[in-house]
Amino acid sequence: HLSRFRDGQEVEIPEYSHALNARVPSVRSIVASRCDVLFVDGLYVLRHDLVRSQLDLKIFIDVNTDACLARRISRDKRERCRTEESVAAQWESTVLPGFEAFIRPSRLRADIIV
Template identity: 40%
Template structure:
């Protein structure tokens, strides 16, 4: 099994790159796994306390479970991917079954920041997009898809998103095998990745 890790700041275009690869190669060969599904489950905290958690810090992710799931897929076993509620800041009781495929694309802001997680990857990619573009995409996404107000998104960006990007996400770029400027709009990079995946499937 080939594991491709795609990291980058919030709104950089990681998911777009991953989905374009999936579209080119097909779901029978490639599975998409998002680090966002693996935020820590913290039911012992109140909703107000959970809302104050720094979700852009590496410690907010349950990477142990994520690594366990990648290893299960490598061994040919189906996994149950957690479903995370961004409005309640907690995992739901649901999960999504994911069957093993020849290629797994793992995308998330901090997938390259964890050494043990990096060891599970065969190809490491960093999507590098201008900060102004990223923040506008973040505001648009959180207001439209996650029911957030502009003020809350803006405050979170200044208090945690920007400082955590500079402290953890940007430095993880040095571990990348491939840096992709401008995300999903970079046709050459997507073509190169798709070509490498096809090569892996055929061998």
């Protein structure tokens, strides 16, 4: 997708539903206009060799995990009708361990750590 997007071709982007915790059948089609800078963001962007090889500059935003949890609780209570307790339990059981195992190590692949 990234190389096609950079070449100005139409790309279909899968859509995700947080309400369903799954991808949905619909896709969003986008076409890049000519630009000098393209920002690609995502939790797993630096994890994949194929993606990294297409990036000129790789930046990892290193945020304190306490701040991440606080933002997640606020968002999930507001947008997903969840309780603070359920968010905190999910954080401890899956989110933080997954972050430590799969996301934090990708900071070593960044050119800049902010």
